[in-house]
Amino acid sequence: MDLHATEGPAPPSLQAGRGGPLLAPTSTSTSTSSTSTTTAPPAAASTASAPGTTGGALPAPGPGRARRASFGLAASARALVSRPRRRALVSYVVLLAVWQLGATSGHWLGRPLPWLGNLPAPTAVLASWRHLVFDSGYWSSWVVSLTRVLGGFTAAVLVGIPFGLLMALGPRFRAATFPVFELLRPIPPLAWVPASIIFWPTQELSIDFVIFLGAFYTIVINVLGGAEAVDGRLIQVARSMGASSGNVFRRIILPGVLPSILVGMEVSIGVTWEVVVAAEMISGGGAAGSTASGGGLGFFIWNSYVGGSYPQIVVGMISIGIAGYLSSTALRALARRLTPWLRVNG
Amino acid sequence: MEAGQRERGRLRIEDAVKFYETRGTRVLAVDHCSFDIAAGEICMVVGPSGCGKTTLLNAIAGFHSLDGGRITLDGQVLCGPGQATAPVGPDRVVVFQNGALFPWKTVLENVAFGPTVQRKLSPAAAREKARHMLADAGLGGYEDVYPGQTSSGVRRRVEIVRALMNDPAVLLLDEPYRALDALTKSVLHEALLEIYAKNRVTIFFITHDLEEAIFLGRRVVVMTTRPCRPKRILEVDLGYPRRHDLVTGRRYRELVLETTEVVHEEALKSFQLGEKEG
Amino acid sequence: MSIMSILKDDDLPEQPGPVTREVKLVANPVTPPAKPAPGLVLVERLGEWFKGPKPYLMVLGYALALAFWYLSVEVLRWPRFEKMPGLTQVFHEWWSREPTFGLSLHTPIYYQHIWVSLRRIGIAFFLATSLGVPVGLLIGWSRTFREFVFPVFELLRPIPILAWVPIAIIVFSGSETPVVFLTFLASFFATALNTMLGVRSIEPTFLQAARCLGASRGQVFRHVVIPGALPFIFTGLQISMGVAWFSLAAAEMVSGQYGLGYLINTSYTMVQYPTIIIGMLTLGVVGYVTSALVRWVGTRLMAWRNQALATG
Numbered sequence: 001m002d003l004h005a006t007e008g009p010a011p012p013s014l015q016a017g018r019g020g021p022l023l024a025p026t027s028t029s030t031s032t033s034s035t036s037t038t039t040a041p042p043a044a045a046s047t048a049s050a051p052g053t054t055g056g057a058l059p060a061p062g063p064g065r066a067r068r069a070s071f072g073l074a075a076s077a078r079a080l081v082s083r084p085r086r087r088a089l090v091s092y093v094v095l096l097a098v099w100q101l102g103a104t105s106g107h108w109l110g111r112p113l114p115w116l117g118n119l120p121a122p123t124a125v126l127a128s129w130r131h132l133v134f135d136s137g138y139w140s141s142w143v144v145s146l147t148r149v150l151g152g153f154t155a156a157v158l159v160g161i162p163f164g165l166l167m168a169l170g171p172r173f174r175a176a177t178f179p180v181f182e183l184l185r186p187i188p189p190l191a192w193v194p195a196s197i198i199f200w201p202t203q204e205l206s207i208d209f210v211i212f213l214g215a216f217y218t219i220v221i222n223v224l225g226g227a228e229a230v231d232g233r234l235i236q237v238a239r240s241m242g243a244s245s246g247n248v249f250r251r252i253i254l255p256g257v258l259p260s261i262l263v264g265m266e267v268s269i270g271v272t273w274e275v276v277v278a279a280e281m282i283s284g285g286g287a288a289g290s291t292a293s294g295g296g297l298g299f300f301i302w303n304s305y306v307g308g309s310y311p312q313i314v315v316g317m318i319s320i321g322i323a324g325y326l327s328s329t330a331l332r333a334l335a336r337r338l339t340p341w342l343r344v345n346g
Numbered sequence: 347m348e349a350g351q352r353e354r355g356r357l358r359i360e361d362a363v364k365f366y367e368t369r370g371t372r373v374l375a376v377d378h379c380s381f382d383i384a385a386g387e388i389c390m391v392v393g394p395s396g397c398g399k400t401t402l403l404n405a406i407a408g409f410h411s412l413d414g415g416r417i418t419l420d421g422q423v424l425c426g427p428g429q430a431t432a433p434v435g436p437d438r439v440v441v442f443q444n445g446a447l448f449p450w451k452t453v454l455e456n457v458a459f460g461p462t463v464q465r466k467l468s469p470a471a472a473r474e475k476a477r478h479m480l481a482d483a484g485l486g487g488y489e490d491v492y493p494g495q496t497s498s499g500v501r502r503r504v505e506i507v508r509a510l511m512n513d514p515a516v517l518l519l520d521e522p523y524r525a526l527d528a529l530t531k532s533v534l535h536e537a538l539l540e541i542y543a544k545n546r547v548t549i550f551f552i553t554h555d556l557e558e559a560i561f562l563g564r565r566v567v568v569m570t571t572r573p574c575r576p577k578r579i580l581e582v583d584l585g586y587p588r589r590h591d592l593v594t595g596r597r598y599r600e601l602v603l604e605t606t607e608v609v610h611e612e613a614l615k616s617f618q619l620g621e622k623e624g
Numbered sequence: 625m626s627i628m629s630i631l632k633d634d635d636l637p638e639q640p641g642p643v644t645r646e647v648k649l650v651a652n653p654v655t656p657p658a659k660p661a662p663g664l665v666l667v668e669r670l671g672e673w674f675k676g677p678k679p680y681l682m683v684l685g686y687a688l689a690l691a692f693w694y695l696s697v698e699v700l701r702w703p704r705f706e707k708m709p710g711l712t713q714v715f716h717e718w719w720s721r722e723p724t725f726g727l728s729l730h731t732p733i734y735y736q737h738i739w740v741s742l743r744r745i746g747i748a749f750f751l752a753t754s755l756g757v758p759v760g761l762l763i764g765w766s767r768t769f770r771e772f773v774f775p776v777f778e779l780l781r782p783i784p785i786l787a788w789v790p791i792a793i794i795v796f797s798g799s800e801t802p803v804v805f806l807t808f809l810a811s812f813f814a815t816a817l818n819t820m821l822g823v824r825s826i827e828p829t830f831l832q833a834a835r836c837l838g839a840s841r842g843q844v845f846r847h848v849v850i851p852g853a854l855p856f857i858f859t860g861l862q863i864s865m866g867v868a869w870f871s872l873a874a875a876e877m878v879s880g881q882y883g884l885g886y887l888i889n890t891s892y893t894m895v896q897y898p899t900i901i902i903g904m905l906t907l908g909v910v911g912y913v914t915s916a917l918v919r920w921v922g923t924r925l926m927a928w929r930n931q932a933l934a935t936g
Contacts, residue, residue, distance in 0.1 A: 116795075274786065278786040282889075
C-alpha cells in the first residue's frame with residue numbers, strides 16, 4: 001500500500017470552464033486577512049501541482065457542490081492505456097505465450113515439457129471454438145447449465161432467506177436447528193449426489209437438489225451474519241417511535257440484513273456454478289449412471305474429454321468462466337440497485 | 347518565555363495551497379495559508395470540521411503533497427516547489443485521532459518500536475528506555491499489557507510516549523482527544539502539559555474545541571471554513587505550567603470571550619455548507 | 625441561585641499563578657485479573673450452559689432430525705423415502721463388527737479411506753497455504769506485483785475447480801496428482817484472495833504511524849502488514865479448508881482411488897447404500913474437525929485479539 005499513492009495526474013482540461021462556485025465556498029469570507037478570491041486560478045494549480053492524492057483525510061463536499069466533470073476523450077484514452085492496464089495486458093500475453101510454447105514444446109523442443117507439454121495449444125482451442133460457435137449442441141449446453149444455476153439458486157434464495165431470518169430472529173428455533181445445520185454443512189454437496197439420485201425420481205431433480213443444497217448453506221450463513229450485524233439501536237429507535245414488530249422487521253431488519261444477503265448471494269452463485277459443473281460431470285461421466293441426458297457445460301467438458309477432443313475441454317472451461325463472471329456481475333448490479341444507501345462517496 | 351529554550355522545531359508554513367480531487371472535481375482545501383510556529387511552542391489549530399486543518403498536518407507529516415507554497419522546518423524545506431511531498435520521518439511524529447497503537451504488540455513493544463526499527467538502539471536498550479519513559483509518564487505497570495486491554499485515556503498517553511521516544515522536532519496531534527469524554531480529557535490535558543514540561547517539543551495540535559486550545563496552547567490559530575487559512579491568531583499569555591483550575595480564572599475567560607465569536611462565525615458557515623467530518 | 629449569579633465579574637479570582645511544585649499524575653494500572661486455570665473455566669462455562677435452554681433445544685433438534693429420518697424411511701415408509709437406507713440400518717452397519725458391506729468402524733479399510741483423504745487434504749492445504757499467503761500478501765502490498773499478477777489471478781479464479789478435472793488428468797500422470805492438484809487449486813484461490821483482502825483492510829493510520837516512527841517499507845510489512853492481516857488470513861484458511869474438502873470429495877468421486885469421495889461413489893455403484901451414508905457422515909465429521917483445528921491455531925496465534933475481546 002503506497003502512502004504516496006497516485007492514481008495518475010488529473011488532466012488539466014478538467015479545470016477549464018469549471019471555475020466559480022464549484023471551487024470555493026459560496027459565502028464570502030469576512031476574514032481579517034487579505035481579501036483574496038477564493039477560486040484558485042487553474043493555471044497556477046496545474047503548474048504547481050504534483051500528482052495529487054485522492055481522498056485522504058478530507059471530506060466530500062456538501063450536497064450540490066460537486067458536479068460530475070465530463071471526462072474528455074483524452075482522459076478516456078489515457079485511462080485505456082494506463083499503467084495498470086498495460087501491465088495486465090503484459091501478463092495475459094505472457095500467460096498465452098507460456099501456454100502456447102509449452103503446449104507445442106513437442107514440436108520445437110523435440111521432447112514435450114513434463115506438464116505443459118500435455119496441454120492442448122491455444123491455437124487449437126481457438127480453432128475448436130470457431131467450430132463450436134456454429135454448433136447448436138454447444139449453445140444448448142449453455143442454456144441447460146444456466147437454467148440449472150438459475151433454478152437451484154432461486155430455490156436456495158427463496159428457502160434460505162426465510163430460514164436464515166427465522167434462525168436469526170427466533171433464538172429457540174436457532175438453538176434447535178443450528179446444531180443440525182452445522183453438522184450437515186461440512187458434508188460437501190457433491191457427496192449428496194448418490195443419495196440424491198436414490199431419493200429423487202428423475203435425474204434432473206436429483207441434480208437440482210444438490211445445486212440447491214450448495215447455495216442454501218452459503219445464503220443461510222450470510223443471512224445469520226447479517227442479521228447479527230444489524231445495529232440493535234436502530235431497532236430501539238424504531239420501537240420508541242411506535243413501530244409494530246412487523247414494521248420493525250420490514251423497515252429496519254430487512255434493509256439492514258440486505259447487504260449481507262446480497263453478499264451471500266454473490267458468493268453462493270459462485271458455489272452454485274461449482275456444483276452445477278461438478279454434478280453435470282459426475283452424472284455424465286461418474287459412476288452415477290451414464291445416461292445420455294445430463295447436458296450442460298460440465299457434461300460437455302467431460303464428454304469432450306472422453307471423446308478425446310482436448311481443445312474442446314478448454315473451450316468449455318472458458319465458457320463456464322465467462323458464464324460465471326456474467327452471473328456474478330448481473331447479481332452485483334442488482335445489489336447496487338437494491339441498496340442505494342451503500343453507494344456513499346467513501 | 348519558553349520559545350528561546352529550544353533550538354529545533356521551528357516550523358514555517360508559507361502560502362500553502364492544497365487541492366484534492368473528488369468525483370472528478372477539484373476542490374480547494376487549503377488556501378494560501380501562512381503562519382509560523384516557534385521552536386518548542388505549543389501551537390493549537392482550531393477550526394470547524396472538514397476545513398482542511400488535517401490536510402495541513404498531513405502535508406507537514408509527509409502523507410500528502412502540497413500543491414503550492416512551502417513548509418520548512420528549521421530552515422530546511424520539507425515540501426515545496428520541486429518537492430511536493432515531505433519525506434515521512436521520525437522528526438515529525440503523528441498522534442492520530444482514533445489512536446494508532448499496534449493492537450498486536452504490547453504497550454512496551456509499541457513504545458520501543460521507533461528506536462528499534464530505526465536501529466538507533468538495540469532492542470534491549472530500546473525496551474529499557476521505553477520502560478523508563480513509561481514510568482516517567484506515570485504509566486509504569488502497563489508494559490506487558492495489550493492496548494486493547496487498556497482504556498482509551500491510557501492508550502492516548504502511551505501513544506504520545508511512543509512518539510516522544512524518537513526525540514522528534516515536532517509532535518503532530520490530530521484531534522487526539524476528540525473521542526474522549528470531558529472528564530478524561532481534562533486529566534489528559536494535564537498529563538500532556540506535564541510531558542511538555544519535560545520535553546519542550548514543538549507541538550502542532552489540531553482541535554475543534556476552543557477551550558482545549560486556549561488551555562493548552564501558547565498560540566491559537568483559528569482557521570476559516572474550507573478552504574482554510576488563518577482567520578485569527580491568538581497569543582495566550584498564561585504561562586506554563588498550567589493547572590486544571592486555570593479555566594476558572596479571569597484571563598482565561600477573557601481569552602475565550604475574545605475568540606468565541608470568531609470561531610462561532612466559522613462554525614455557522616461550516617454548518618450551512620453541510621460539511622462532513624474529516 | 626447559582627454561584628455564578630452571585631459572583632460578579634470583579635469577584636472572579638485572578639489567574640492562578642504558575643504552579644511551582646510539580647504535579648505528578650500517576651495512573652494506577654488495572655492489573656488484568658489472573659487467568660483461572662483453563663480447565664476450571666471450561667467446567668464453569670459448561671455449568672452455565674447447562675442451566676439455559678440451549679443444550680436441551682439442541683438435543684431436541686437432533687432428536688427431531690433423527691426421528692424424521694427413522695420414521696420416514698423405516699416406519700411410515702413414505703413413497704420416496706423407503707428406498708433410502710434407514711437410520712437403524714446405517715448405524716447398525718457402522719457399528720457392527722461384521723458389516724454386511726465390509727466397511728464399519730471396526731474394519732481397517734474404513735480408516736484407510738479416511739487416511740487417504742486426510743493425506744491429500746494435508747498436502748494440498750499445506751502447499752496452498754505456503755503459496756497462497758505470500759502471493760496474497762504481495763498482491764495486497766506491492767502495486768507492481770498486483771498490477772502484473774492479479775489480472776491473471778482473477779482470470780483463472782472464476783473457472784469452477786471441477787472444470788479443471790479433465791485438464792488435470794491430461795496434464796498430470798497418475799491418479800494421485802490430479803486429485804491433489806485440484807484440491808490445491810481451490811484452496812490456493814481462497815487463501816490468496818482472503819490474504820489480499822486482509823492486507824487491504826488494514827487501517828491506513830497503522831501504516832502511516834509505522835512510517836512516521838521511522839520504519840522502512842520492509843519493516844512496515846513485517847511489523848504491521850503481516851500481524852494486521854492475520855485475522856483475515858485465518859478466516860481465509862478456514863474457508864480454504866472447507867473449499868478443499870469440497871473439491872477433494874468431488875475429485876475423488878470422479879477419479880482417483882480410495883478416499884471418502886471415492887467410497888461414496890463406489891458404494892453407490894455397488895448398491896451398498898448404507899455405506900454411502902456412513903461415508904457422508906464421516907466426511908462431515910472429518911471436515912468439521914480439520915476446520916476447527918485451523919480455527920484453534922488461529923486463536924493461539926492471535927492472543928492479543930482474544931485478550932482484547934475478553935476484557936473489552
